[in-house]
Amino acid sequence: MDRRKSLKVMVLGTVSSGFLLEACETSDKKTILTKAPATTIEKKHPGLMKEEVKHLKEVNSTTYFTPHEMKTITILCDIIIPKDDVSGSASDAKVPDFIEFIVKDKPENQVPLRGGLKWLDMQCLTRYQNSFAECNQKQQMEMVDEIAWPKKAKPEMKQGVNFFNLMRNLTATGFYTTQIGYKDVDYIGNTPNQWNGVPDDVLKKHNLAYTPKELKECISF
Amino acid sequence: MGDFQIKVQPKKYDAIIIGSGAGGGMAAYVLANAGLKVCLLEAGPNYNPAVDSKQLQNAWESPRRGASTKYRPFGDMDGCYWGWEIDGEPYTNAKGSNWEWWRARMVGGRTNHWGRISLRFGPKDFKRKSIDGLGDDWPIGYDDVKPYYDKIDKLLGVFGTNEGLIDDPDGFFLPPPKPRLHELMIKKAATGIGIPVIPSRLSILTKKINDTRGQCFYCQQCGRSCKIFADFSSSSALVLPAIATGNVDLVVNAMAREILTNKEGLATGVSYVNKDDMQEYQVMGRTVILGASTCESARLLLNSKSPRHPNGLANSSDVVGHYLHDSTGADMGGIIPELFDRKRYNEDGVGGMHVYTPWWLDNKKLDFPRGYHIEYGGGFGMPLYGFQWGMENLNGTYKVKGKQKEAGGYGASLKEDYRYFFGSHVGMAGRGEAVAMRDSFCAIDPDTVDIYGIPVLKFNTKYTDYEIKQAKHMKETFADILHSMGAVSVWGNDDGPENNYGLHAPGNIIHEAGTIRMGNDPKQSPLNKWAQAHECKNLFDVDGGQFVSQGDKNITWTILALSMRTSEYIVDQLKKNNI
Numbered sequence: 001m002d003r004r005k006s007l008k009v010m011v012l013g014t015v016s017s018g019f020l021l022e023a024c025e026t027s028d029k030k031t032i033l034t035k036a037p038a039t040t041i042e043k044k045h046p047g048l049m050k051e052e053v054k055h056l057k058e059v060n061s062t063t064y065f066t067p068h069e070m071k072t073i074t075i076l077c078d079i080i081i082p083k084d085d086v087s088g089s090a091s092d093a094k095v096p097d098f099i100e101f102i103v104k105d106k107p108e109n110q111v112p113l114r115g116g117l118k119w120l121d122m123q124c125l126t127r128y129q130n131s132f133a134e135c136n137q138k139q140q141m142e143m144v145d146e147i148a149w150p151k152k153a154k155p156e157m158k159q160g161v162n163f164f165n166l167m168r169n170l171t172a173t174g175f176y177t178t179q180i181g182y183k184d185v186d187y188i189g190n191t192p193n194q195w196n197g198v199p200d201d202v203l204k205k206h207n208l209a210y211t212p213k214e215l216k217e218c219i220s221f
Numbered sequence: 222m223g224d225f226q227i228k229v230q231p232k233k234y235d236a237i238i239i240g241s242g243a244g245g246g247m248a249a250y251v252l253a254n255a256g257l258k259v260c261l262l263e264a265g266p267n268y269n270p271a272v273d274s275k276q277l278q279n280a281w282e283s284p285r286r287g288a289s290t291k292y293r294p295f296g297d298m299d300g301c302y303w304g305w306e307i308d309g310e311p312y313t314n315a316k317g318s319n320w321e322w323w324r325a326r327m328v329g330g331r332t333n334h335w336g337r338i339s340l341r342f343g344p345k346d347f348k349r350k351s352i353d354g355l356g357d358d359w360p361i362g363y364d365d366v367k368p369y370y371d372k373i374d375k376l377l378g379v380f381g382t383n384e385g386l387i388d389d390p391d392g393f394f395l396p397p398p399k400p401r402l403h404e405l406m407i408k409k410a411a412t413g414i415g416i417p418v419i420p421s422r423l424s425i426l427t428k429k430i431n432d433t434r435g436q437c438f439y440c441q442q443c444g445r446s447c448k449i450f451a452d453f454s455s456s457s458a459l460v461l462p463a464i465a466t467g468n469v470d471l472v473v474n475a476m477a478r479e480i481l482t483n484k485e486g487l488a489t490g491v492s493y494v495n496k497d498d499m500q501e502y503q504v505m506g507r508t509v510i511l512g513a514s515t516c517e518s519a520r521l522l523l524n525s526k527s528p529r530h531p532n533g534l535a536n537s538s539d540v541v542g543h544y545l546h547d548s549t550g551a552d553m554g555g556i557i558p559e560l561f562d563r564k565r566y567n568e569d570g571v572g573g574m575h576v577y578t579p580w581w582l583d584n585k586k587l588d589f590p591r592g593y594h595i596e597y598g599g600g601f602g603m604p605l606y607g608f609q610w611g612m613e614n615l616n617g618t619y620k621v622k623g624k625q626k627e628a629g630g631y632g633a634s635l636k637e638d639y640r641y642f643f644g645s646h647v648g649m650a651g652r653g654e655a656v657a658m659r660d661s662f663c664a665i666d667p668d669t670v671d672i673y674g675i676p677v678l679k680f681n682t683k684y685t686d687y688e689i690k691q692a693k694h695m696k697e698t699f700a701d702i703l704h705s706m707g708a709v710s711v712w713g714n715d716d717g718p719e720n721n722y723g724l725h726a727p728g729n730i731i732h733e734a735g736t737i738r739m740g741n742d743p744k745q746s747p748l749n750k751w752a753q754a755h756e757c758k759n760l761f762d763v764d765g766g767q768f769v770s771q772g773d774k775n776i777t778w779t780i781l782a783l784s785m786r787t788s789e790y791i792v793d794q795l796k797k798n799n800i
Contacts, residue, residue: 045282047273049266049302052292056284084633086640098286105285150613150629161629168631169610172639176604177280177287184636185643189569190277190603192438197399202564208405217382217420219396219427 087184095174116163194221234506242330244763245512246455251788253468265326270446287605300446301334302327309672320680321728329456337423339778343388346772360750369782381422403599410706424453443572486529515765519736535754543662548732549653550725551692553699553713560645589690593653601644651695692724737766
């Protein structure tokens with residue numbers, strides 16, 4: 001965009017100046033203008049609406065889980081996703097921090113998680129006279145085995161099963177959405193490339209082939 | 222009132238356009254290039270995909286890993302500001318009505334994130350009443366719109382193939398991408414049971430078309446908006462070039478309140494509130510062009526009452542707000558056991574499907590009057606929030622590497638399952654035509670205003686048996702295709718009459734149209750065949766409001782074609798001093 005024209009937009013409109021100055025920069029790298037100082041969130045996440053920035057600041061300014069709860073969450077996360085020969089553990093991928101964030105961003109998870117953690121501690125207190133985090137490893141695994149298998153769990157364990165299902169799903173989401181997780185499932189998209197169709201060996205394996213019409217009409221590289 | 226005053230802009234424009242999406246963006250582009258002075262009002266902030274898009278970001282660059290928020294209901298990476306709810310801007314539903322209303326607030330509107338599915342209406346789509354007696358015919362036909370479809374194909378770019386199908390007309394297509402693996406499997410299975418599968422038609426540039434827009438690099442992220450402008454967004458492909466002419470003043474965060482009229486009942490300008498300073502402004506022009514969206518444009522007309530237009534502007538027919546209809550939608554998903562433990566490669570492709578199914582049956586032989594098309598999804602999607610959520614429902618049902626496991630679990634064995642099932646899902650979505658009905662409508666809620674003091678819309682819509690029977694047919698078709706390809710349905714398969722066979726709530730498909738329809742009879746339609754108000758000759762509508770019906774085709778390409786047609790008419794009429 002021509003700089004004068006974008007400035008014209010800025011004057012007429014009421015956009016924050018940072019946006020348009022950056023827009024000029026993209027199309028005209030030589031144009032250097034003084035930018036309004038941006039906060040860390042705006043620098044880290046360009047293109048957010050001001051309402052999103054405000055929400056993110058609010059979420060980041062509070063802490064939800066107690067240190068004891070975070071300790072329990074970390075143990076559970078690493079039981080669900082431990083280190084194996086392919087990749088690291090959930091805590092290597094900072095999954096507990098993600099769970100702390102997401103319950104503030106999606107508050108509907110707060111009661112199921114806080115309540116589930118309390119339920120777990122009360123179960124362990126009855127069985128082992130200790131909170132889950134203070135139990136030894138054997139006791140912890142005995143407890144987890146009561147709630148980790150939805151189809152064979154005892155009916156009175158149902159609330160624990162629901163809690164563990166939520167923990168499993170949140171832990172997996174938190175893990176596979178990191179660099180460690182992408183590598184683990186070998187996700188190799190999200191990069192500029194030229195799509196030239198399904199590789200030949202894969203086509204062969206599934207007994208498929210492109211038709212002459214497709215080969216003629218579709219773009220090839 | 223102290224210092225409360227309305228600021229009137231001294232400049233008088235040739236045209237004031239309300240809304241910068243597909244319709245408004247095209248109008249701005251045509252008028253500005255014809256040398257007319259345009260004021261473009263947009264209710265949201267500025268947005269330039271080159272700077273603001275989240276294209277190529279990884280999941281971990283979003284603190285919520287791409288999860289949705291009310292600010293971005295389609296996920297944190299999505300290219301649309303707002304959606305199902307907007308702070309300070311409520312709407313209401315009458316008892317028994319469950320209309321869902323998507324509203325974008327940004328330069329370019331919803332076109333920043335849309336699916337780029339760019340289908341022409343066919344000859345029959347303009348004349349449905351003549352075929353089945355339901356609804357109404359358009360006052361124009363395919364031959365009136367064809368030259369504009371041709372022009373926008375070339376101006377904006379769309380890939381696809383000429384198949385010679387009468388109701389899915391040929392066009393000027395760029396080459397489509399080759400089908401992905403699951404798409405080849407769908408094609409083989411569906412064609413085997415008589416359901417056609419052809420290359421999709423998306424406005425994505427598989428070849429360069431000009432110097433201001435780039436060529437697709439296959440990241441699958443059109444929904445985030447494209448930093449190199451390789452897909453069609455109004456912001457990048459229309460608004461920026463329009464501004465570059467020097468003839469457009471873009472005013473952002475400007476929420477239109479009312480269209481102003483004079484004693485003769487002609488439009489003189491628009492009053493709006495600036496969302497940043499909450500001050501009232503007026504801008505004056507020779508013509509006013511509505512492109513605020515189907516429902517927002519109707520709301521504006523209904524809120525613009527005057528002695529000459531006591532029932533709302535251009536509404537003595539009492540039709541404004543009525544005949545509101547959305548595409549129908551029903552979906553089903555499954556997994557393909559043949560794709561468990563797949564070889565990894567980059568199969569991102571373009572944003573969305575590479576193949577689709579156009580409507581292929583004859584409604585005269587069916588128990589519902591209108592058709593639908595099928596959209597397909599699947600493959601190695603980027604892991605984002607919700608990645609393989611619900612593994613406990615899957616990993617006890619299928620053997621993993623030859624071994625039957627107990628559902629749920631944890632540990633190294635669970636990690637194996639996430640790898641094993643990755644990329645084996647497939648999804649199908651039917652998108653069909655609903656019959657536009659007078660008693661499906663939006664009107665001004667007499668009880669409620671938004672934070673700007675503007676009376677809000679109250680919806681009162683319902684589906685008929687036509688749509689419900691169509692949804693039932695969709696579900697049966699999806700089940701047949703899944704079965705034929707050896708896939709197993711895992712969601713969307715337990716619907717029945719109790720939930721209208723999974724038919725989505727109206728509005729949910731975000732293809733709403735029909736509130737300010739065109740027609741030759743001023744008693745039956747607010748607009749004439751040029752989308753010009755019968756009762757206010759310098760007022761036009763260029764969004765989905767003008768539609769009489771919408772076929773089973775996503776409406777954006779037709780909004781663009783009709784907006785170009787109306788805009789050229791406006792240029793001509795202004796030059797002749799007819800308006």
